[in-house]
Amino acid sequence: MAMALAYGDDLTLIYNDCCAELLGSRHPAAFAQPAAQIFAETWRARAVGDIIQRVYRTGEPFLERETSLPLRATAGRADQAIFVRGHCAVRDDAGRVIGVLTVAAETTQMTQQLQSLSELSTALAGTVTLDDVARVALRHAVNSFNADQVAFGVDDGMGWRLVRRVRGDVLDEADERLPPLWRRHPTDSPAPLIVAARDGVPVYTSDGQPLRDTATDRHDEKVRALATLPLRTASLHGALTLGYQTPYPWLPAERALLSAWAELVAQAAERARRFETQHGTAQLLQRSMLPENLPELPRLRMAARYAPGVDGNAAGGDFYDAFTLPDGRLAVVLGDVAGHDVRAAALMGQVRAALRALALGEPDPAIVLRGLDRLVTSLGAEAHSDELFVTVVYGVIDPATNELTLASAGHPAPLLRRGKPGERPAATYVSVPPGVPLGLDGRRTTSTVDFLPGDTLLLFSDGVVERRHRDLSDGLRRLSTALATATGGDPRTLCAVATSAVPGTTEDDVAVLAVEHARTPSRSASMAVPAEPTAPGRVRRWMTAQLTAWQVPEPMIGAAVLCASELATNALLHAGTAARVEIDLSSERLLVSVADSGTRGTVTRARTDTLSSRGRGLGLIEQLSDAWGTDPTVRGSTVWFEMLLPG
Template identity: 30%
Template sequence: MGERRAPGLRIRRPDQVSEKRKRFLAVAGDELRGIELLRFAIQQAVADLAGLGGMVHLGSPGYGGGLRLVVSSGLPPAFTQEWERLDGNGPLAPARAFRDSAFVRVPMANLNGMPDRDASAGGRPDRAEAAVSTAMAAVPLLRPGGPVGTLSVVTLSSRSPSAGQRAFLDTLGRWAGERLNRSTVPPPGLTLTGWQDPPTGADLQPDLQAVGTWDWDIWTGDVIWNDEMFTVLGVDPDSFDGRIDTWTGVIHPEDLPWVLSDIDEAIRTGRMHSTEYRVCRPDGTTGWVRVRGQVVLDENGEPARMAGTLWDVTKTHETLELVIEPQTHDAERASAERASHIRQLTRALAEAVTVRDVVDAAANHILPLFGATGLMLAFLEGDHLRPVGFAGFPKEFIDQVARMPASWGLPITGVLRERTPLFITSVEEYIESYPTTAGLLASGGKQAWAFLPLIASGRPVGSCVVSFTDPRQFTDEERNLLTALSGLVAQAMERARLYDREHTRAKELQRGLLPRELPDLPAVTSAARYLPAGAEMEVGGDWYDVIPLSADRVAIVIGDVMGHGVSEAVTMGRLRTAVRTLADLELPPDELLAHLNDLVSDLGDDFYATCLYLVYDPTNRSCVLARAGHPPPAVVHPDGSVHFPDADPNSPLGAATPPFDTVEMDLPDGSLLVLYTDGLVESSSLDIDQGMASLSRALSSTISRGLYGRKDHSAAPDATGAEYLESLCDTLIATLLPVRRGTADDAALLVVRTHALSGDDMASWPLPDHPKAAGEAREHVRTQLSTWHLDDLSMTTELLASELVGNVIRHAKGPINLRLLRSNVLTCEVSDGSQTTPRIRRAAETDEGGRGLQLVSAIAHRWGTRFTATGKCIWTEQPLTCSSPDLLPEGAGLDLFDLLDDE
């Protein structure tokens, strides 16, 4: 569950490091060392800051050294060559971060070496602009004894990293520094030769000329070599500058990080510096050297110098590689690969969420671990096995297994019943033990099997089959390992099955609460998207709806319940139901929100929700909206312009005090209304105003390319239906949420295109406040329906108009107005100046009146009442395809005409 707050409020959560990214660092693997470790850290930092590239500098050994660039990523050589050596006391970001052991951000005015890119294509702007916005952010690589180096990222942004980004960079710096500190021993493949001391006695003479001595002033960085040092390292004595940096400059780049870390550790702790590493000589050759050095303290007990020896051990390494038997190499390699697969399998199963994840993890790591070629995982449900995942088996074989009852004595069900693994080494052994199912062997194509029960928390949950193409004798080690791994798979499978079950229920809940499909209405075309807050929970409190009203009017609503999860989804369902109920009462937006605010307030003090409710009238292209704490809709006119209605929102539902403000606007035919929740435009690192600006740019860019392609801004033929709006939703989601994984808030998007009702489909007449009005109404209806070629609806519509006008004359007051609308239904409206609501009466057999609305209800497909600014309007609807005379009760037409006929 994310932080609970009222959506839409300008309340900023404290930025925090992403738990998912923390877990990713925690499982990145101990196998990352040296350059790979540092390059991985750069990639994570650059991705988090959306930077141009990054660098890692390590401190030169001792107190007088500066910083040295050891690895970079994403930056051109013309740029990084200026950052090869840095003064440790200088003003640049890496130096300051190293000195202060803290995050530093420094604007960069010098972009020499950075390649120019087209700014219109989203690249870097011109140099003058970039000089203002480009900056370098740096954090120290920290270990328990202090900084060992710095990690820097070049960003093209005028804004400083958010608190959450800074927290992640600090975590990344400590993580890399601690890993680098643990890498002070050579990585695998760089093991010590076994000559742990310099040659002595008889062994000294042959190698005497290859041993060098050195004396290094830790405070100044000056180093004194004897002649053998130049020979071993291949450095020209005439060009040697007597600096420690020149020595570290010949160390192999892959070994440099842990060698520098070991030297620094030796100085800090006073222990012996003793290691082997590779050197890259200036002549292009590579060799191995063995180095030993001892720290010398000054009169204050502080490290002042380090002196020691160095000798060439290249021949020793070559000799060792020759004398090691190939079998030993193969055994060590196989053991290392097996250990790696087990670590990776354990990690993959721990991270597996769904049953499909468990199957993939088992197939990717168990099969290569044993050289197997087939794997199947199955649950036992009733009297049948249900395979839930497989690899290396034909689909026909899996279908045959699923059709066989468990009572047939399959080995996969037997091990589940007996809870004991079974290993079958050949086809002959299988046929001898299970002759009734021998026919399966041909379709399976395997010749050896390991049948493993999956036992979780003391109870069987399923079975696992690991199979081989050739006959195989299982060693005791393999049997024990397969049995142990089956326990890990069982635990992961049980968790995954529970997750899948809850995941399915959550999806069903969400599908039941949100509209399965939006209605196809004459006044609007619509499309929508819902994105949950994270992959582990696909339900939330965001909702949307499109509700048909009378006279082709449409109510469009979107809302957001605070938080995300099942309880919020349930609250959302209650609110959506309430909105539809209140919408049927034809309440104006501000009154509807007032009733909804009372409902949310009754839920408790911890419940808040935002809501945007608008009503679109296609007869006059008007739109009235009210919103409670919700972002305003984006309105896109046919000319492609995008704007947001200017109005401050009221407080969220549950915290608001009615009345709610309303906004009225006219929408040209073909306009777009884009409604959304704050999860689409706001995050911990993105202000809602910036998000709305991004939405506006995305709409302008997308629509200019496809929706209004003609110069006169008329709609392109392919942009008039729901298919284009579906594509527009996908484009907006991909643009605004390009890497949405495990986000902190739900997001909903509703795109609606408006269609005005043509003037030819509307007719309206004023009527006198007199009994003759009924006859005039019938005449208007008869004439208009004949013009519209709807003569088959004339009789029923005349009856409806007569009854409605008669009710006004008897029970209400003028002015009276009659209106007919033709769309997918025929609407007949009679409005008057009274706000008295008509109701159906239960007339007795002897009553002479009271049956008029019963007749209206029997004839009309739908009918109702809505209040207007001057009174009320009673409306009826009839499908255009029905044969209306058949709907009349026998004799009703004659009685009603006689009753309301002209005097």
């Protein structure tokens, strides 16, 4: 506590060591000097002198609320500090005022922490998932409370999941765009965070070894002071811990501040839990109505991508499908049901199921669309609504005759990417009569075009090319240009190219389906990857042996094995589940994909120099591969990369 006595009519300054520290370079020359001389720059400007002189004249005490004073003079510069100051008269034996005693308590840190609560509230308002809440809460605690270690944990079904941040640790959270590294704990874990989450009682340890019995590393062992704060809401139980490696008193004001911090985090976490539940239900509904796997044919390779529009929190009406017909031909379809709600998703499911049933009986595209006309008309009459709006493009591919037969019901025409070896590819829209949307009983006609080896067909929804305040023709032109200039005709690559061809965001759903007529059959192999620390090593050994047997060039084997190992590690870290590695080798390229069955987090594409050591593998893949991307699946996500063969 800084204390100073202004003595006598000259208000000569006498002070203690704490006050000397605040005076900085002015000490010791300031001792026994007039206060007006020592604080010449603030004596009048900030009414400092008026207050002390009034107390000296009247003898009445005065309490100053928080004020900012430039008292720390360091290197010729005065730093601002915030204090609460009390001034009282000092009297002699006769009762006469002979001086003024000033006691100053610095509240700079506490004031800054209170101000940071407003910043925390603003940051938490923008969070959507528990991953977001964890990132914001941990970053705020380390920066605002100067903590050595912070942890955040929530209930998770049969147990708990925790995420931690350590001051100076760049391995876990340096790249804020990657999902936090959660660790799972059993329900009966004795960890202080989990005990507080179960009991709902805050615990403050000023000095000791609070994490000794549950320490997982040296960072836990070094913690001596720990605040454990429960998070209790209607739909969530959890807790926060904040620790220091030196003893800490946990004053009442700081405890109140920490309680306010925990309350803000708890409210944000509850909102995130509700959003994730609703979001997961909508996504499960949407993806359960899409095919879980596309057909695997010797000469026809396929890939698809779907992304919900709006905020991703509602089921949409875009759909795609691909299935083999009884005569060996391949049926492909992509449609769009207007709306972003459960009703649109339900109608989409009915149309998709009806189309498959009709096609298996009579695959002719015109006949199938006429049958769907009757279905949509019947559903509209049943619902007493004439607002059912469904567009669809349906085609049949015959690899034996190299022909593609298409029919459209008000849907954008598909793109056909064609290129002979040694020539620059071209992408043109298939000339197919657009027709009218389903339910309007329009005339249905078909169009047949060549679908030759080396060609790739792309079906897409209007969310791929439509943007607000942008002409539709511009989006169609950009899409065809992007496909023509793509590095290869592989379906997975073209799906990624198509979804990013038109700049800007869209509020509509996005669906694409690509089919490549390969010149030669490809060779494929797959491996199940267990959720174990040794899994990346197994992937490396298996891929090396497989690619060597296929006589892949040795430099490409090394790069592919390294990238696949990084993806397997990424899947284990962020999904925490078993995964599957698939490799597909054609005469032109090597395609490697790693699919997990987790539901948390997505991989964010970024440049190498902006990623932490955990995310640096993704930058490495971007450097070593010719194309890469991520695709959501029914039960998780798939990360893939493609390498073109030399020559």
